Amino acid sequence: MNFACEFASQGAALTLARSFQSLVPVLHTSDVTLRPITTGDFPVYADIVTTERGRYIGGPFNRADAWLDFIQMSSGWMLRGHGGWALASKEDNRTLGFVLLGMEPGDLEPELGFFLAADAEGKGFAKQASVAAMTFAFSSLGWTQLVSYIAQENERAIHLATSLGGQPDPDLMDGDTVVFRYFAGGMS
Amino acid sequence: MYNMTLTNAPVLESENLILRGPEKRDADPMIAFLLDQDRAEGFGSSPNRGDAWRWFTLNVGHWHWYGYGYFTIETKQGDIAGISGIWNPEGWPEPEVGWVVFDGFEGRGIAYEAAVRARRWAYEHLGFTTLTSNIVPGNTRSIKLAERLGATFERTYINVHMGEDMLFRHPPASEVLG
Numbered sequence: 001m002n003f004a005c006e007f008a009s010q011g012a013a014l015t016l017a018r019s020f021q022s023l024v025p026v027l028h029t030s031d032v033t034l035r036p037i038t039t040g041d042f043p044v045y046a047d048i049v050t051t052e053r054g055r056y057i058g059g060p061f062n063r064a065d066a067w068l069d070f071i072q073m074s075s076g077w078m079l080r081g082h083g084g085w086a087l088a089s090k091e092d093n094r095t096l097g098f099v100l101l102g103m104e105p106g107d108l109e110p111e112l113g114f115f116l117a118a119d120a121e122g123k124g125f126a127k128q129a130s131v132a133a134m135t136f137a138f139s140s141l142g143w144t145q146l147v148s149y150i151a152q153e154n155e156r157a158i159h160l161a162t163s164l165g166g167q168p169d170p171d172l173m174d175g176d177t178v179v180f181r182y183f184a185g186g187m188s
Numbered sequence: 189m190y191n192m193t194l195t196n197a198p199v200l201e202s203e204n205l206i207l208r209g210p211e212k213r214d215a216d217p218m219i220a221f222l223l224d225q226d227r228a229e230g231f232g233s234s235p236n237r238g239d240a241w242r243w244f245t246l247n248v249g250h251w252h253w254y255g256y257g258y259f260t261i262e263t264k265q266g267d268i269a270g271i272s273g274i275w276n277p278e279g280w281p282e283p284e285v286g287w288v289v290f291d292g293f294e295g296r297g298i299a300y301e302a303a304v305r306a307r308r309w310a311y312e313h314l315g316f317t318t319l320t321s322n323i324v325p326g327n328t329r330s331i332k333l334a335e336r337l338g339a340t341f342e343r344t345y346i347n348v349h350m351g352e353d354m355l356f357r358h359p360p361a362s363e364v365l366g
Contacts, residue, residue: 028198030313090313132199135206138266140193165264185266187206 003067008039024077027085027136029128034085034099037074041086044095045070048115056154073100082110082141087129096120099129101137112146112182114160130164138184146182195251197259202305205298207259207272209251214260215244217268221290230327231288232349250277256314258286261302269293272302274310279348284320285358299333311361321356322347
């Protein structure tokens with residue numbers, strides 16, 4: 001079942017939404033465009049977090065919670081000047097997943113998050129997009145550090161965080177969550 | 189104002205480097221290089237700051253015109269170490285792979301690593317099948333690097349800005365992408 005809010009608005013409201021979206025910086029990698037999130041990306045997000053794939057990020061979520069999370073990721077730009085991007089394939093423009101410079105209740109500092117659609121895994125897209133997002137955070141926003149909170153069974157994410165130069169932060173480990181810290185100038 | 193990206197250049201990664209599009213904060217190190225008449229002799233130095241700034245913005249425009257240009261090379265430690273990319277302004281015989289390493293960053297293989305990455309991107313994503321490098325006679329450092337990149341001397345021609353110029357041809361895309 002889809003909620004009515006999942007669909008794009010119309011007329012002047014849609015025009016206004018598009019102009020907000022146009023303020024989100026577009027980043028490029030060799031295979032991926034990091035572009036503003038639109039309502040059209042929600043089905044991909046829902047497929048990630050309402051299914052078995054969502055188990056590492058506190059899910060699977062129901063569709064309403066997925067929508068709230070999706071809104072949080074998109075509206076970060078408006079409220080805090082950082083947020084999520086949809087990853088679009090340069091080859092066929094399909095939505096591959098999301099990367100996020102986010103902060104949610106409980107976070108003490110901004111986080112790098114990455115969520116890939118099942119059919120987009122294993123091709124290096126998350127790595128490319130994360131490098132671009134980190135370069136933006138350190139270089140354009142002038143941040144000096146980022147963290148990733150990762151479920152300790154999420155081996156793929158741990159592998160990615162390590163390959164990005166993330167250092168385990170033992171002070172912030174909490175139960176089943178491992179925390180990787182990235183430093184400006186410390187990419188590997 | 190945050191350091192807005194000036195182009196649609198991709199962010200490329202190699203073992204030790206990040207290649208990204210030019211940003212305003214790169215202008216000062218690039219201008220310093222262009223004003224260094226000795227170091228920039230083979231690249232084409234600028235006689236004054238205004239002309240150097242014009243070169244910097246020419247590269248921004250070059251990215252918008254073609255969708256490619258010179259990347260800024262950052263080390264993974266975050267230092268701005270030089271530029272490398274694909275260059276083809278009016279008057280050039282054909283697109284070339286170019287490189288510059290700033291003062292203090294030489295001798296670490298940065299130009300080689302950046303040029304390999306930029307060339308691969310041009311072959312994989314821009315669809316080039318062949319690429320050249322134009323080097324002024326006497327620039328032995330660059331000639332050595334071109335040869336290390338697998339390029340071979342093809343001919344001499346007269347460049348609109350540089351005068352007599354040696355044209356080196358890189359291995360074709362089919363060979364580089366294997």
